[in-house]
Amino acid sequence: MTQQQASARLRRSPEQVRAAVHQAAVELLCDPDGEELNIPAIAARAGVNHTSVYRRWGTLDALLADMVTTRLERDSPLKDTGSLRGDLLAWAEASVASIRTPEGRALVRAVILSMPNNTRAQAERRQQFERRMRSIEKIRERATARGEDPPPLEQILDQLIAPFYIRAVFGIDPPADGYPELLVDRLLHA
Amino acid sequence: MTQQQASARLRRSPEQVRAAVHQAAVELLCDPDGEELNIPAIAARAGVNHTSVYRRWGTLDALLADMVTTRLERDSPLKDTGSLRGDLLAWAEASVASIRTPEGRALVRAVILSMPNNTRAQAERRQQFERRMRSIEKIRERATARGEDPPPLEQILDQLIAPFYIRAVFGIDPPADGYPELLVDRLLHA
């Protein structure tokens, strides 16, 4: 009796489990009819035992944070276009494309959901945010090295990043045409 | 035996319960060391039986949505300053003051947290957002009536509202001086 379950166990490698869980979490975030987001639901959808999730990540927040970090780093390979305007435009176009997809919006939502209120998370929130800003900082540094004079980070935050976030959070579609150019031009001509 | 508990029951009116629960929810959202946000925790902090909360609101999302709506309407009495710039500036100054307080940031966070992913909530999300936008629409309408030419709502969203939200969500303090003026001037001189 008990030996049979042993043979029936189908097992995947840690990396497969990790990918399956991340994928399941994104899908649950996207799926409008999906059940609510918690560890048992994610594990079930991933076809993974829930204990594996509890042991590896501990909490839903940690799981989401890990998932977000992994996906963002995988999906945002910033390229050097040779000019500040080009770099910003590439970034903005990638962002617009991203928040047009359910998965992209879900990712932004997850960034916020994965930031609980407790004390330790407060620091992680800042860290998470700065990690997000790093690609923009890189763009600024390259511009400075070229002799260009990029706007301060704070201004880029207000005029370029903030619009994307608010639209992702509230599900507001960006204007159909020329939106990235509009934002970048506004930023650079201020 | 059973009669004693009856006499020991201290009871508050529905309105008192409502206020106490709202207050408890805000405090839990603010308190960095607070336990996590759920109905039993809120009820306990409010000194209310949890069944009262379940019966009145049903879900945490509904409770937060109700709380946010009530607080926002209570705290944002927009006044007519006589000019578009004045109105926008008053709105921006109130918003900056708000997100400088833990409670203000908590309220913005609650707006987002109270928007779950299921299908019905998708519509409510839009509604919730438009309710938020109504005060801005009012400002635009008054300006139009005065013969002024206010920027489109979308531009106000991107340049004025979005910066506040992103700062509230990530806990980024706005610049110390002249921030409301900066944003409004940028918006109007674009």
Place this chain on the structure above:
DNA sequence: CTCCACAAGCACAGATCTGTGCTTGTGGTG
């Protein structure tokens, strides 16, 4: 090839959340 460290899966249990039926106090109405 053999052995070993690691992690995934299983079984089980305590804690917590969610919900129901009933009792009873409160405020309003005649």
Place this chain on the structure above:
DNA sequence: CACCACAAGCACAGATCTGTGCTTGTGGAG
């Protein structure tokens, strides 16, 4: 003043989440 509708509180229970101890398959080192 008496009565009634409503909602708050209590007791209790099912469902679900969270976590632990153990077994066992997998992949890598020697």
